[in-house]
Amino acid sequence: MLAVAFTLYAALRQGCFYKHDGWLFVEWAEGVAPPFHNHYLYVTACNLAGRLGLDAFVACGLLSAAGTAIGVACLHLGLRGAGYGLRDALFVVGLVALNPAVLFFATVVEAHGPFFGGAGLAALLTARLVTRPTVVAAALVGLAVGVARGLHGTGAMMPAVLAAFGWLLARSRGVSLTRRHVVAGIVAMVIALAVVLGLPWVCGALGWSRSGGNLLEVWSDHPGFDARLGPLLGSLWQEWLFAMAPLSFVALVALLVRRVRRDAVVTLLALVPYTVMELGIGSIDEWGAYHLPWVLAGGVLAVHWLGRKPAAILLILSLGIALHRVVDHEAERGVDPDLGRRAVATAAGKPSLFLIWEDGHVDSLMLHGDRQVTRPVFLKNLTIVPRGAFQDAIVTQLTLLGALPSYLAQDARAALEDASRSLSGPELLRAIEARFRLRELDDSGFRGFRLEKR
Numbered sequence: 001m002l003a004v005a006f007t008l009y010a011a012l013r014q015g016c017f018y019k020h021d022g023w024l025f026v027e028w029a030e031g032v033a034p035p036f037h038n039h040y041l042y043v044t045a046c047n048l049a050g051r052l053g054l055d056a057f058v059a060c061g062l063l064s065a066a067g068t069a070i071g072v073a074c075l076h077l078g079l080r081g082a083g084y085g086l087r088d089a090l091f092v093v094g095l096v097a098l099n100p101a102v103l104f105f106a107t108v109v110e111a112h113g114p115f116f117g118g119a120g121l122a123a124l125l126t127a128r129l130v131t132r133p134t135v136v137a138a139a140l141v142g143l144a145v146g147v148a149r150g151l152h153g154t155g156a157m158m159p160a161v162l163a164a165f166g167w168l169l170a171r172s173r174g175v176s177l178t179r180r181h182v183v184a185g186i187v188a189m190v191i192a193l194a195v196v197l198g199l200p201w202v203c204g205a206l207g208w209s210r211s212g213g214n215l216l217e218v219w220s221d222h223p224g225f226d227a228r229l230g231p232l233l234g235s236l237w238q239e240w241l242f243a244m245a246p247l248s249f250v251a252l253v254a255l256l257v258r259r260v261r262r263d264a265v266v267t268l269l270a271l272v273p274y275t276v277m278e279l280g281i282g283s284i285d286e287w288g289a290y291h292l293p294w295v296l297a298g299g300v301l302a303v304h305w306l307g308r309k310p311a312a313i314l315l316i317l318s319l320g321i322a323l324h325r326v327v328d329h330e331a332e333r334g335v336d337p338d339l340g341r342r343a344v345a346t347a348a349g350k351p352s353l354f355l356i357w358e359d360g361h362v363d364s365l366m367l368h369g370d371r372q373v374t375r376p377v378f379l380k381n382l383t384i385v386p387r388g389a390f391q392d393a394i395v396t397q398l399t400l401l402g403a404l405p406s407y408l409a410q411d412a413r414a415a416l417e418d419a420s421r422s423l424s425g426p427e428l429l430r431a432i433e434a435r436f437r438l439r440e441l442d443d444s445g446f447r448g449f450r451l452e453k454r
Contacts (some may be wrong), residue, residue: 071120243288
């Protein structure tokens with residue numbers, strides 16, 4: 001199962017980044033690791049992947065494929081250990097492995113691919129807890145939650161999903177939940193909470209992560225609490241109902257069926273911690289990344305209720321949606337290999353800064369340029385809010401521009417001139433033009449302007 005899943009994900013590995021974080025992750029793989037970061041285990045994983053002798057982008061992409069494949073294999077082992085027959089186990093695993101959100105993050109450079117490996121490990125140990133409700137089994141589940149949290153901060157919310165997953169396993173296998181299960185579940189929750197709160201301090205003391213025990217440190221960058229219904233429903237639609245389809249729709253429809261209504265309610269209750277997170281963070285646009293573990297419970301519910309034949313139809317539907325999402329994302333990202341090659345030619349071997357506007361153009365320099373020479377500066381991040389919020393960053397960028405050969409892309413200049421596209425762009429452009437002359441380059445190299453000190 002591990003080999004099959006890894007081969008599939010590796011074959012579909014995307015030739016572009018997902019979002020801005022991927023640029024940083026590749027730098028981690030190249031040894032430019034931050035001394036403090038929340039996802040401390042993922043930082044370590046990136047560093048290890050970078051030592052494989054492969055290009056850092058390829059290594060990080062394969063890390064995502066391997067992490068997700070490990071999660072899928074752990075799920076299969078857990079289901080078989082809980083008494084699932086081979087066919088039923090394969091249908092559950094297939095619905096999870098081919099879920100559009102799971103497959104997508106298995107094919108891009110992101111923390112959520114390796115994170116799913118931690119989620120799958122926790123599911124395996126939860127399945128063992130269902131069949132053998134001991135203190136040791138409970139402790140292992142709690143530690144597994146800590147591993148998942150170390151790979152991504154949202155691992156702190158996994159206990160709700162694991163509780164639903166365990167409930168569904170017991171129901172589908174006819175296991176009666178006893179007082180021992182309740183006690184073991186409480187022990188697992190307590191240990192998970194202790195690990196989630198305590199591990200950041202330990203890793204901070206070791207220099208691996210930011211010290212502190214905030215339960216969900218992703219909140220630290222998103223102060224406030226927005227309880228408005230509209231944004232919350234919009235987020236649930238995009239990050240769960242749409243991203244996790246078809247399993248999400250199955251869970252909703254199951255509410256209408258008396259035989260599995262209670263199971264559907266339990267499955268949907270696993271979303272509560274994620275909903276609280278959405279209230280705290282606000283708008284989320286992550287293709288279902290933060291809700292990824294929920295598919296573990298969703299897959300079990302689907303096969304438990306529908307059986308194999310409907311599950312086979314869902315498998316085909318999932319694969320179709322997933323492949324469309326991967327292909328569409330690569331096309332939308334718009335990576336241009338020629339742009340990277342032109343930048344290399346213009347830099348002529350000298351480390352240089354290239355001021356870029358489009359995400360895909362940064363990808364082009366990162367993937368088809370020379371990362372030691374063609375260094376992109378992503379202007380959009382500096383100009384999407386009023387300049388005052390980024391004043392220090394802009395001053396720093398101007399200082400860098402004076403220290404290295406620097407080039408401004410044609411489309412980046414046009415974007416800076418347009419206040420409707422960048423709130424502080426015109427002011428930044430004026431600051432650049434006050435310090436530098438913009439000398440237009442010929443068409444044989446990078447299309448744009450060389451910045452020359454006045």
